[in-house]
Amino acid sequence: MLGVRQGKSPHELATTSRDGTTDILSDSGGCIIGIDFGRTKCEAAIVNDDGSVALIPLELQSPATCFSLPSFVSLGVPRTGEWEVGKRAVSRAKAGHPYTVYDLTMLLGQKVASLSPQDVNHWPFTIRAGVAGKVLVECPRKLQSPDFVYPEQIAAMLLSTIKQRAETFTGKIVTGAVVTVPAAYNRTQCQALRDACSIAALNVDQLIVSSTASAVANSKSVTDATVIVEKTILVVDCGAGSLNVTLASVNSNGNGNGAEVEVTAAATAGDLKTGGEILTDQLFEHFLQESTTTDVNSRTTPAFSRRLRRACTLAQRILSTSLQVSIDVPPLQLRRGSRDLVTNNLSLPGFTSAISRSEFDSLCGVETWNRLPYTVEQVLKLAQVKKEDVDAVLVTGGAMQVPKFRKVLGDCFVEHWNRIEDLPEHTAAIGAALVAQFSGCVLVNESTPLALGIRSSGGDSLVVVPPSTRIPTRQSRVYYASVQNEIAFDILEGIAGPEQEHTGNTGTSPNKLEHCLGRVLIDGRRASAPLILKLEITFEVDKAGSLVVLISDSSNHRVTHLQVRGDETCLSTEAVALAQAHMSEVLKSSIAADPGSERKPSQGLMALPDSCPIDTLRAYVEKLKLMVLMNDFGVCVLPGDLFMLQTRIENASTWLEQLDTNQQGSQDSIQTAQEYLRQIRTLHLSSTASSALVQLRQELDLHT
Template identity: 25%
Template sequence: MYRLSIVRFLINGRSSPCTAVIPSTSLELAHFLHLSSSSLLPQSLPSSKAPEEERLPPLQWRTQLLRCMLPSSLPLPLPFRGSHYLPTAPPSFSFFGVSRPAYRPFSSLRISGSRTTGRSTISGGSLRVVCEKVVGIDLGTTNSAVAAMEGGKPTIVTNAEGQRTTPSVVAYTKNGERLVGQIAKRQAVVNPENTFFSVKRFIGRKMAEVDDESKQVSYRVVRDENGNVKLECPAIGKQFAAEEISAQVLRKLVDDASKFLNYKVTKAVVTVPAYFNDSQRTATKDAGRIAGLEVLQIINEPTAASLAYGFEKKNNETILVFDLGGGTFDVSVLEVGDGVFEVLSTSGDTHLGGDDFDKRIVDWLAANFKKDEGIDLLKDKQALQRLIETAEKAKMELSSLTQANISLPFITATADGPKHIETTLTRAKFEELCSNLLDRLRTPVENSLRDAKLSFEDLDEVILVGGSTRIPAVQELVQKLTGKDPNVTVNPDEVVALGAAVQAGVLAGDVSDIVLFRCYSPFLGLETLGGVMTKIIPRNTTLPTSKSEVFSTAADEQTSVEINVLQGEREFVRDNKSLGSFRLDGIPPAPRGIPQIEVKFDIDANGILSVAAVDKGTGKKQDITITGASTLPMDEVERMVKEAEEFAKEDKEKREAIDTKNQAESVVYQTEKQLKDLGNKVPTAVKEKVESKLEELKNAISGESTQTMKDAMAALSQEVMQLGQWSYDQAGASDTESASTEPSEPSPSPSGQSREGGDVIDADFTANLD
């Protein structure tokens, strides 16, 4: 599964051999650059206090990648690891004394080890390659899409309805039937309390965080005993976690992809907004697990968009991805070129999206109606749902028109009769209603460029992602901010899914020339005296990374310390998110400030955070690994997985019942038509048998048993075959009789005249039997 190679690095004219474990297929050297931070150095090369000329070179250097085809042998540990520095000259490889046997595929590779640079250590992660089809999924707030690598290019997978995107909507009817996608969206107006949309805004969050969002939907959002968000479904008397609803959307996407690709899909790369925190990312993975899907990787939506844009591009470019989706807003700055994608910075607002623009129209319509009629439509669930749908349509119309006509007949009724809404919304008025939302788009753009230490003049391209970027005022804002016309060569609704498919292709081994350097967006730190957050890992740090700080006790004779790990941008603990905590005991009593406690943060390439605290005096150590603070307990996730499997089985049975019923009704129609066409020509015995079985099938259709319908269809088919055989025999007998009867003279015509020659005469004869 691995190949041992002697690799000779030529650095500044000197060669330095070292051994390395390499996977058994050819990989770009950049994969190793990704796994072991931003460099590969031989073990003997010092990395601390590296001179200026040996520090990390620009992206243009790292794009000079060498493809290595290495011979097979036994695996050995990799004796070196990445550091903060790279030599000025790119390393070249020389293989000696080894043969080159046949190559074979590999399933996974994990490189372990570390290399320290001063007080900072870069730790590696894992690269997993799976030899099967992996899809990329854009799990959106409003719409979702799935894509896969086909013929070496990312391709959007059409759903069962033939559409390229699927509404992220799930509904339950009063008889308990579950609807997903377009069919669920179509019935939302008549079933608002049981139709769930914009669920992405609630995933992985506590009820206290979503008070405003919960007022914008037509279904009830409630709090469970742990303060988590639950979505109430009166139709079946159940409360759902947001992860369960998202899982149902994922399940449909994967089922449609399996049919499209003619391959059962079980693995995927799923995208999330760049500013999703650990809880939201873990909740998204939980949703995949509930759907029976193995989520191999979670990547940021702007990063995915850049992968789609930069796929097969060779020129080095600095791009800004402006992603305004249905529920979130993200901005990322990346360097792209020759297969290398490096995220320089990320910023965003998880409380700003296209839904907020829709809500301004909803509030405007409701306020005007209340002013004119004295009725608050926001308290009427059905009316609210109609307003939401109308607002979305009006917003879309205003992207190409200067005004939108809004007509909502019978929006409600009073004792005086039905009430209607008939009005016109101009683009100018819409932009006025959304002016402060447009202002909020500026800050993340400016922050992202500041964090990347770039100016607007350094940008080569601006990529727009998300349907709401079609709003003219948004495009105008981007143009004014950046001084560049936005790139419109990519479809904003599909580009994220296409990029996710590219990364899925990397993991599946279908794509070998792409390397992604990701960064960790928010600050990480811990709680210190006075409820202050002391920041350890800066925002937008490239992964993998590690950093440590030394702290001391806050009181005399203190023998233990509580390490509270925090994530966020604010200065105080109360305003940030706690990821976990642990206690270090056994500290020798001493005056405050004397004990030396080193706390080390370590994040691997997959974003898994490990925090360790060591008392330097005694060597005692305690640590914690944070893979994501899920809002759902593991046993509840397991319950949801089993429930989803039961639902999948139930859905399959319901689908089979519907298909069988449709087939049975078709058989009934065709049989009745055949009997009618044959009329009295059919022998009574044969006809009675067919009609008997036909009646049995009609009764089976009226019942509820799928198997009974199948049995009745089979029985009827046997009799219909007998009927068909009789028809065939009769036709054969007629042909034989006609062939054996040769008249010696022409037959008379219907008019009593004779015809000469061998022409065929078509005529009807009527015999009077009276």
């Protein structure tokens, strides 16, 4: 049952002041919510005490659409707690604010080299490569804080807002969440989302594929509670930024009270290159090229691009119900000093054009439309289920309102088109909430969307865990290698199976998602076998999705153990803790400050008074940690220097923690510590300068 709390409307409850809920929060137990974290919007829900599901109002500026929070974050906003989210941030993006960040699901867990140049060019915010090529986002420089932040920190701002508004709505402290993810997310991206939740003080109970969450939300509607029944459903969730497909079996025990409905995800697959925003990109590039044929200078300004993209977004929605749409971008008068002013001309000419639905379908191309049926066929093949055995095809997501997507899906089930049904809105958030507050009514058995395996340095691949394997699981394979001094294996996710390699489908597949999670080295010098080494490779995946790799050498009974979180771009535990402490300080200061007075600066980023020398030194060590971890200068320090810096900082931190703050230590000890920290800072500056000089020489060589 989907409902809201009695007495007040959801919007009224959401706008309740924090002062009115302080006592309630202190006396109530914690709760776990479900969050649908999407590319363009976020939604949240909770299961009430009576078993009904309540959507949580997140957007306080719009009562009509209060259940959806736009996934936009504006950084460096004065007098509002350092950031704004939702529609206020959208308004800043429309005005050309250079520090408004969106498309967060595309930035999490990514390297700059893996981003699409087309996406990077149309983003108004600036990104830069950090350590290991990790994406960093530019933010306004404030005092001694870095001018680049991780995408995880920006996502945490969004999640923290969701957490606060959920607490206001429920009157309880939100301690954890079940969060939806795209099926095509790799482990690095999932870990980045987990880190973002940790920074926002949210414990992630489970990550669940959005289409699987929708299957859970509608499990009772497709079964009869009075009889024992098993039904097979296919959920197609195509939103703004991803396509997710889940084939699930729904079992009812028939006891008549609706309890014990078991949902088992038999197969899951996804595509990050299919969705409404991808269609808008095609439309935008088409009209941008058409407009620049008449006036290149005016048409390439950021202001014109922003306005044209908004017009294309609206046009794409209109084409879902109309056969033709007109594009009308009116002229614009710029102000002097505007960042959008690229010439001395203060006026931007308008632009008018039109496109029909058939032209739009041809513009996007056959490959774009075929991604959906390909993914559906892939899921059916993995689950070994025939189309006629599917009892219901449930579709959700804004992009599924596009007629061409509906047509290609109908062509997949041409003989069973009457089984295609539309799901109501917010189903992913509702399903996540049901999983979060499991009370015996719904059971969920998840599967691994992507295959897991290894690849040797010689190029030999081995799939250990096939795609859509139910978790928890423990899978083992035997690998024979020639005896060498050192044997290296890359741990891969999304690796192609033997049938794909045999048929050559890997190159033509639109879903090539192979991703290296790390490397493990085996010492072959102590092998007892003279020529051939027999290795047993075991992958263990628990119910939470954690991966452990074990490689056993049968000749000498040695076992190599490796816990895999993600690739080298994953944040360290220290970086997450520092980001969490920073956010906590900002939230505390924003709550404590008077609305009419100027907000106090975050004490976590400022030096402490000299009345407590040890605490001052400890604060300085924390600042050094932050500068090194956040790559403050934007220059990739050599790995050896980086390791030395981190080691010395850790030694200084450990030594200072052993000192008693009350005794304050001897003057000699304090002077020694100050000199040691000064040497670390000097090493940091010199290493950065040397690396910058090397990079500068490389760039000069490229241009000569």
